[in-house]
Ligand SMILES: NC(=O)C1=CN([C@@H]2O[C@H](COP(=O)(O)OP(=O)(O)OC[C@H]3O[C@@H](n4cnc5c(N)ncnc54)[C@H](OP(=O)(O)O)[C@@H]3O)[C@@H](O)[C@H]2O)C=CC1
């Protein structure tokens with residue numbers, strides 16, 4: 001399968017280029033970077049530390065997609081939204097790991113899934129997607145009046161969106177377990193005299209600092225006891241491996257919008 005990597009000079013992009021180069025069933029087709037990026041023209045393999053792979057970073061999306069089977073995209077919301085439209089026009093696989101989408105972006109990507117085979121998830125790791133099923137089960141079993149759900153995440157100092165895509169994915173799993181809409185139940189910020197905690201709220205807290213790859217903890221806090229379910233990513237390759245598994249899986253699917261839980265059968 002020939003894959004174009006979007007944001008090939010980014011933290012995830014470089015990890016993906018390295019893992020594609022090592023994969024027996026995958027080839028790096030092209031490497032896309034931002035217009036004006038100082039990395040344009042450089043070999044993606046050299047940036048990823050594999051040695052030259054013959055894919056020079058380009059900002060020309062049309063050329064980078066021509067002849068590709070799929071696109072692996074950990075970039076920015078605006079970039080992923082545009083790429084989804086281009087992938088739809090070509091019937092490509094589009095694996096979207098980008099986070100921080102607006103409701104309008106989500107709607108545009110949903111529309112693009114009429115033509116593209118899109119796998120989109122705030123977290124591509126096996127561990128987090130299994131955690132989501134555990135959170136859903138726990139939230140279903142524990143009454144909202146007796147157990148409060150709080151989600152805490154910590155990431156590196158460069159992360160630009162909050163709460164993280166994973167925190168929102170876990171919040172959605174908790175909301176599904178309780179059969180409520182996350183948007184109606186979530187408390188994303190607390191500051192000043194907030195008053196007591198609303199019953200049934202799903203709370204979020206965000207920490208940023210240093211080089212933390214991605215820590216998530218879901219607390220179910222009751223009277224006199226607390227259940228804590230969590231995940232720590234120690235290396236970005238857990239996300240990259242999941243994304244490549246998703247690309248291969250989606251190659252055999254009809255156009256549509258799929259999640260990592262679909263890919264993993266969870
Ligand atoms: N779902 C998951 O499992 C995971 C999701 N993520 C998400 O992936 C995204 C990227 O994360 P990360 O790699 O750490 O971030 P980086 O900032 O390191 O990488 C993003 C890359 O995208 C590039 N880019 C920006 N605009 C364009 C464009 N128009 N065309 C092509 N490339 C572009 C950036 O270039 P430049 O630097 O020149 O601006 C940069 O190289 C984030 O949204 C993050 O939350 C991250 C890890 C796991």
Ligand SMILES: O=C(O)C1=N[C@H](C(=O)O)C[C@H](O)C1
Nearest residue numbers: 099122123159164165166214
């Ligand atoms: O920006 C990151 O680094 C990460 N982003 C994703 C998120 O927003 O949850 C996944 C992972 O935690 C790393």
